[in-house]
Amino acid sequence: MDVVFFAVFMALFAAMFGFLGYLGYKKTKTAEDYYVAGRNMGPIVIAFSYGATFISAVALIGFSGIASIYGHSILWLAFLNIFVGILIAFIFYGFRTRKMGLSLKAVTLPEMLGNRFNSIRLQSVSGLIIAIFMIAYASAVFLAIASLFQVTFGISYELCVVIFTVVVGAYLVVGGLYAVMWTHAVQGILMLVGMLILTIGIYAMLGGVGPAHEAAASLTPEILESIGSPAATKAPNGLTSIPPALSPPFMMVLTLIFGVGIGVLAQPQLIVRYLSAKSEKALRRAIPYGGIFILLMTFTAFSIGPLCNVLMVNNGLVYPGTPDKVLPLVVSELFPQWFVFLFLFAVLAAAMSTASALFHTAGASIGRDVFEKGMMKGISHEKSIKITRIATIIIVIATLIITLNPLDVVAIMCAFFFGLMACTFLAPYTFMLYWKKTSRAGAWAGMLGGFIFTMLWYALVYFKTAPQIIGSSLINEYVWNMLDPLFIGVPLSFLLTYIFSVLMKQDKEEQKLMKKAFQNI
Amino acid sequence: MSLILGMDTWVFTAWILTIIAAIACVIYGIYYEYLKKNDEEKPPIKKDEKQKEEEK
Numbered sequence: 001m002d003v004v005f006f007a008v009f010m011a012l013f014a015a016m017f018g019f020l021g022y023l024g025y026k027k028t029k030t031a032e033d034y035y036v037a038g039r040n041m042g043p044i045v046i047a048f049s050y051g052a053t054f055i056s057a058v059a060l061i062g063f064s065g066i067a068s069i070y071g072h073s074i075l076w077l078a079f080l081n082i083f084v085g086i087l088i089a090f091i092f093y094g095f096r097t098r099k100m101g102l103s104l105k106a107v108t109l110p111e112m113l114g115n116r117f118n119s120i121r122l123q124s125v126s127g128l129i130i131a132i133f134m135i136a137y138a139s140a141v142f143l144a145i146a147s148l149f150q151v152t153f154g155i156s157y158e159l160c161v162v163i164f165t166v167v168v169g170a171y172l173v174v175g176g177l178y179a180v181m182w183t184h185a186v187q188g189i190l191m192l193v194g195m196l197i198l199t200i201g202i203y204a205m206l207g208g209v210g211p212a213h214e215a216a217a218s219l220t221p222e223i224l225e226s227i228g229s230p231a232a233t234k235a236p237n238g239l240t241s242i243p244p245a246l247s248p249p250f251m252m253v254l255t256l257i258f259g260v261g262i263g264v265l266a267q268p269q270l271i272v273r274y275l276s277a278k279s280e281k282a283l284r285r286a287i288p289y290g291g292i293f294i295l296l297m298t299f300t301a302f303s304i305g306p307l308c309n310v311l312m313v314n315n316g317l318v319y320p321g322t323p324d325k326v327l328p329l330v331v332s333e334l335f336p337q338w339f340v341f342l343f344l345f346a347v348l349a350a351a352m353s354t355a356s357a358l359f360h361t362a363g364a365s366i367g368r369d370v371f372e373k374g375m376m377k378g379i380s381h382e383k384s385i386k387i388t389r390i391a392t393i394i395i396v397i398a399t400l401i402i403t404l405n406p407l408d409v410v411a412i413m414c415a416f417f418f419g420l421m422a423c424t425f426l427a428p429y430t431f432m433l434y435w436k437k438t439s440r441a442g443a444w445a446g447m448l449g450g451f452i453f454t455m456l457w458y459a460l461v462y463f464k465t466a467p468q469i470i471g472s473s474l475i476n477e478y479v480w481n482m483l484d485p486l487f488i489g490v491p492l493s494f495l496l497t498y499i500f501s502v503l504m505k506q507d508k509e510e511q512k513l514m515k516k517a518f519q520n521i
Numbered sequence: 522m523s524l525i526l527g528m529d530t531w532v533f534t535a536w537i538l539t540i541i542a543a544i545a546c547v548i549y550g551i552y553y554e555y556l557k558k559n560d561e562e563k564p565p566i567k568k569d570e571k572q573k574e575e576e577k
Contacts, residue, residue: 072528075535082542087549213527241529284553291546299539 006155009345010163017171017352020182024175031381034176034388035107035364041181041276047289048188049181049357050273054085054264055297056354057144057347060195063298065323066256067305069230071239072213073253078299080261086290089265094274094283096433099520101275104513108361109268109425110369113447116432116517117440118509120373122447127369129424129451130268131391134362135399137417138355142403145351148328148344161403164352169396172356172363173389177276180356187349192296194346197339198331199300202307205334213240215310227312228319239306251482259484263418266426269361301327359399363392416458416465423450423489427497435501436514442501450493457485 028034041049067074097112106112110130114123145164146157171179206212217240224232231239234249243249264270277283308330312319320329331343367388372379376387427446431438458465463481466473473481506514525533 072532075532075539079535079539079542082539086546210526217524217527240527240532242531288547288550291543295543
């Protein structure tokens with residue numbers, strides 16, 4: 001029965017998204033249509049697409065699982081998701097990005113950098129960095145889905161991932177950003193409905209907000225240990241309290257909060273949403289929708305995570321082994337069958353929306369930024385789209401291969417990606433938008449400095465990754481080895497961009513492009 | 522330690538700030554949609570004055 005239901009719903013999903021892909025194909029006439037949906041998107045589609053891209057299955061499953069271990073202190077991330085991820089992002093980055101993208105005729109973040117600083121090489125290198133690491137992020141998204149299917153249905157996740165990849169790949173390659181953003185609107189609605197029912201259901205089971213939180217606060221380490229939950233040691237002050245300052249759990253929470261919370265500002269797949277807006281008014285109107293959407297996604301997911309421990313204790317369930325299996329376990333054991341299906345497809349929608357945005361951006365990075373601009377100058381629009389479509393297919397296949405050989409816990413990988421993008425692009429991107437004297441040398445120094453530092457920190461120092469790469473961390477001093485590279489990488493990148501811009505000033509061509517970039521700002 | 526809605530002060534602060542941030546998004550939208558006059562909608566005063574001067 002489960003398999004039949006899954007097959008029917010998957011077929012409906014595929015048909016609906018296939019139809020939207022076809023509509024996108026019909027509407028896609030130029031390269032601009034394919035890359036930025038003709039710069040013609042309205043506020044609701046922008047908000048839902050931004051939210052659905054931002055909030056992946058990693059956020060819903062992975063981070064609610066992380067919250068079940070580290071407690072409600074992760075709610076600081078929900079605050080940053082809205083305050084930084086919507087308000088700061090749209091007001092201080094979105095409007096300018098759209099205007100500058102129009103002036104520079106850019107359809108991707110690397111192209112904006114390349115056109116603003118008169119450097120095709122800068123565009124190609126940044127495109128390559130984005131594409132490579134987006135594959136890792138996309139595989140983290142698929143991993144979350146796999147966990148869900150394993151726990152809920154026992155269906156072979158390899159099979160599901162293959163079906164899911166083909167569906168996403170098909171409508172994305174055919175319909176371009178039109179199809180991606182329209183499907184996001186549909187997927188976003190499904191995610192909203194699923195998370196709302198889930199949150200209301202869990203709070204109702206525990207007697208409301210106050211009693212539910214009090215029940216979570218009353219869980220002692222002994223009780224948590226009895227169900228095998230790592231929260232016994234990871235939330236030493238209780239599930240509804242902040243861990244002791246500078247303790248390992250505190251540093252872990254801090255890493256997640258800032259890695260994702262600040263990292264959101266420099267995500268190439270989100271920046272494309274600004275470029276697709278038909279007007280500044282559309283972007284302004286998208287802010288309230290976006291704020292509510294993120295509230296109903298992350299705030300709810302992070303709130304119910306710790307409560308899963310209470311439900312597990314009350315119902316004699318045992319911790320399922322990894323954090324990303326906690327929420328699926330609670331849903332499959334304590335909710336009616338119809339909701340299990342709804343939840344499953346809500347999470348599938350979350351994964352599909354993020355994956356399609358990642359594939360689209362990574363495909364554009366390889367097709368447009370690396371091949372078209374870097375190697376095949378002066379080709380036609382038709383050929384440009386064709387190259388990007390081929391690049392997207394290659395990226396989809398590469399992601400599939402990596403997903404079938406999973407690497408680590410999903411939320412950590414998500415934090416890795418967000419942090420890396422922030423250390424690499426936030427400084428040159430911010431300076432590009434706000435400081436007219438930013439030079440090509442400054443952009444290169446900020447980008448490469450941030451990128452190299454982050455990679456070295458993850459490889460040699462960071463406690464989660466260094467032991468896997470070189471055996472043990474080079475700096476074994478506590479706090480330093482738990483510090484996310486973002487805390488040093490972002491300021492370093494800002495400093496390098498500034499110093500090199502002052503030392504190596506713009507040439508005449510750059511000055512001309514700078515004037516062009518700022519002409520509408 | 523005193524708890525507010527079952528949460529400690531720091532967690533409750535995060536909880537309430539999240540809700541406030543979402544409300545701020547809505548207020549921003551309402552302000553720009555209904556309260557702040559769009560530049561495009563403002564009467565083109567300068568233009569009118571210039572035209573009058575030209576007519577004189």
